[in-house]
Amino acid sequence: MDFAFTDEENRIISEIREFIEKESTPEMLEETHKLERIYGGKLGREFIKKFASNGWLCPSWPEEYGGINSSAMLTYMIKNEMAYSGIPALFVGAHMAGPTIMEFADEKMKEKFLLPIAKGDLEFSLGYSEPGAGSDLLSLEMRAEDKGGHYLVNGQKTFNTHAHVADYHWLAVRTDPDAAKHKGISILIVDFKTPGITIRPMITIVGSRTNEVYYDNVKVSKDCLVGEENKGFNYIMEALDYERMFPFAHYRKVFENIVEYAKEKIVHGEPLSKKPLVRQKLAQLEIELEASELLYYNLAHVLDNGKVPNYQASMEKTFVCELDQKISAVGMEIMGQYGQLSKGSKWAPFDGEMEYYYKWSIVETIYGGTTEVQKNIMAQRGLGLPRV
Amino acid sequence: MNFDLNTEQKMLKDSARNFFSREADKEFIREMENDEKGYSQKMWKKMARLGWMGLLVPEKYNGEEMGFLDMTVLLEEMGYACLPGPFFSTAVLSVITLLESANEKQKKRLLPKIADGSQIITLGWIEESGTYSGKGISAKAELKDDNYIISGTKLFVPDANTADKIIVAARTDNSPEDPDEGISLFVVDLKGDLKGDLKGDTNNKSINIEALKTIRSDKLCEVTFKNTIVPKDNMLGEPGKGWETLNKVLLKAAVAKCAEMSGGAKRVLEMVVEYAKMRHQFGRPIGSFQAIQTGAAC
Numbered sequence: 001m002d003f004a005f006t007d008e009e010n011r012i013i014s015e016i017r018e019f020i021e022k023e024s025t026p027e028m029l030e031e032t033h034k035l036e037r038i039y040g041g042k043l044g045r046e047f048i049k050k051f052a053s054n055g056w057l058c059p060s061w062p063e064e065y066g067g068i069n070s071s072a073m074l075t076y077m078i079k080n081e082m083a084y085s086g087i088p089a090l091f092v093g094a095h096m097a098g099p100t101i102m103e104f105a106d107e108k109m110k111e112k113f114l115l116p117i118a119k120g121d122l123e124f125s126l127g128y129s130e131p132g133a134g135s136d137l138l139s140l141e142m143r144a145e146d147k148g149g150h151y152l153v154n155g156q157k158t159f160n161t162h163a164h165v166a167d168y169h170w171l172a173v174r175t176d177p178d179a180a181k182h183k184g185i186s187i188l189i190v191d192f193k194t195p196g197i198t199i200r201p202m203i204t205i206v207g208s209r210t211n212e213v214y215y216d217n218v219k220v221s222k223d224c225l226v227g228e229e230n231k232g233f234n235y236i237m238e239a240l241d242y243e244r245m246f247p248f249a250h251y252r253k254v255f256e257n258i259v260e261y262a263k264e265k266i267v268h269g270e271p272l273s274k275k276p277l278v279r280q281k282l283a284q285l286e287i288e289l290e291a292s293e294l295l296y297y298n299l300a301h302v303l304d305n306g307k308v309p310n311y312q313a314s315m316e317k318t319f320v321c322e323l324d325q326k327i328s329a330v331g332m333e334i335m336g337q338y339g340q341l342s343k344g345s346k347w348a349p350f351d352g353e354m355e356y357y358y359k360w361s362i363v364e365t366i367y368g369g370t371t372e373v374q375k376n377i378m379a380q381r382g383l384g385l386p387r388v
Numbered sequence: 389m390n391f392d393l394n395t396e397q398k399m400l401k402d403s404a405r406n407f408f409s410r411e412a413d414k415e416f417i418r419e420m421e422n423d424e425k426g427y428s429q430k431m432w433k434k435m436a437r438l439g440w441m442g443l444l445v446p447e448k449y450n451g452e453e454m455g456f457l458d459m460t461v462l463l464e465e466m467g468y469a470c471l472p473g474p475f476f477s478t479a480v481l482s483v484i485t486l487l488e489s490a491n492e493k494q495k496k497r498l499l500p501k502i503a504d505g506s507q508i509i510t511l512g513w514i515e516e517s518g519t520y521s522g523k524g525i526s527a528k529a530e531l532k533d534d535n536y537i538i539s540g541t542k543l544f545v546p547d548a549n550t551a552d553k554i555i556v557a558a559r560t561d562n563s564p565e566d567p568d569e570g571i572s573l574f575v576v577d578l579k580g581d582l583k584g585d586l587k588g589d590t591n592n593k594s595i596n597i598e599a600l601k602t603i604r605s606d607k608l609c610e611v612t613f614k615n616t617i618v619p620k621d622n623m624l625g626e627p628g629k630g631w632e633t634l635n636k637v638l639l640k641a642a643v644a645k646c647a648e649m650s651g652g653a654k655r656v657l658e659m660v661v662e663y664a665k666m667r668h669q670f671g672r673p674i675g676s677f678q679a680i681q682t683g684a685a686c
Contacts, residue, residue, distance in 0.1 A: 136669035268523045337518040337544045342601040346610065347543065355603035372679045388677075 009074050013081055016056060020085045023050060029086050036208040039088040040123045040165025048088055052120035057094050066118025072303035076296065084249035092124040092162050093117040096239045097170045104227035104235055125162035127171035127213060135373050138181040144173035144188065153218040163199050163211040167192060176230050185232040188224045206359040243368045244313035245299050248292050248320040251327050254357050255285055257350050258331040272334060281330045292320045311382030314374035322371060324361035332358055397461045404462055408469035420472040421605035425550045427473030436505025441479045449499035460647035467651025474508045474547035480644045481637065482509040485555050489573055489625035489633040510551040512542035512611050513634055520638055522568030522631040529558035529572060536574060538616045548609035549599050552579050557634060560627050571630035575622045660684055
């Protein structure tokens, strides 16, 4: 057991830190903030393409696909650094679709997508949820009929977050309505420019945008099928595990801001940080942040040992998101009256960041599977408790 | 102990529930979030006709002279309806402050106007420290001839953007032994166009009001006074005893806020339960899962 990063890992991280420091502009960071750190904005793309040219976007991939053959550990360190610094950090192509393509798609599809993904040229949007299929993803109904040379796709998706800025849809469809639920689903990669697709905004509690996507007689070539027909649910399950491997360092940053506020805010002649109640709350959060760091890097450790983390991903996701809510709640308490002020208010500390993250932590806890769903996974797959 | 509402309270509760379900639907509340004033004047007048602004105001000032417990019944319904607007600042904060501190003449002039819905009055006490304490008050009021000259900045003042008047806490003694001493309360005219009303101060250019954006889009403001001239008759209660009054207001306001919030919480729980029954996943209502049941019940 060794809890330290290697010199080489630390060297690359400081190189990345320098790069971000030098290359990120306030305009790009502002755009990224408005997009909730998802990838696809104009300035974000310009930045990430440069960033990715060093092999940093998909570092664990082989060099032929744009990676640097690194360990999963280094990949996770880089992802966390990206989350901390406020540059685009949520990628469907690089973090979810890409690894699944690598594992299950044929050579032709790998050739077409992997290098462009690793270079930051392409972004995807997940197309899973539907009005009647949220936590119960197996109930999805969007139909892809086999018409010989192509599929004819009809139906509606909801909560497809990257759809308005992405190039391709990572789309879960029902190809065999007569088979058992989990044996009739396939994954298609659909170009968003294909005729018959309509994207409409759904706005969240924090004001961020996700989308509903309608397919109206959309013709999709059979070349767009990922892996084998009707095996899509297995692919989804694996991609979901990847989705759940959350970097947490954006909340490390929020926490640092709260600590700074407590040190600097003078109330009745004394900084808030001198109050025992404030100090204890902050110390508790630091303990939990360090615990989440261990859970997070353990995922990389599992990957580096040739396995895909599964219930461990649920553990990490749940712990981190619940902690994000706690950090935000403590921040709101410490900032008191000031915590409620929004971006643009004259008196708002950190330009209204506190109330923003207070709401954002709720969104984060929901996407990729709610705490309740994750706990069911931990109970069943991790602890081996019987299914209900 | 008796937890049942009496007949009058039941009527109040029912009429409030009916009124808000009619007048304050979801669309209206969302609209008010983006509305500059944050309330509807038409609705305000209707609420006044129902006697709600004057619920705590004694009959001799044209109020309903009902009790604080009755007010909590109404506030619970307001929370249930998620009602936006200056009711809390006017009919709770200001009325309690006036009842605790105003003299007969002041009460006669101010309370009937609150009761009939023609005046909105708010309370400005918090400053930069962000705390509810005497220590936090540094705004100054200096006596010059027959007037006080007020300077200072009040923060998180509810509804100052629409209020006709503000009750301001300011120091008349800058270095008392006890920081809760030396604070006095003043009624200051924010509109300055109400002739003969408490010798309304007309130089309101000395007051700057700026709305602050907040998480729930309510109307909290920064109010800055720069050498604002206020007639000394506008002082409420004895000089230097303002915090004593505010301390009582604070306790009652906290109870009133609890009533409002418990109404809001009740509505949220109803929504949760309704959704848990309606939303189906895995072929059954999600409310049939224990994880949801224990969550909703605890």
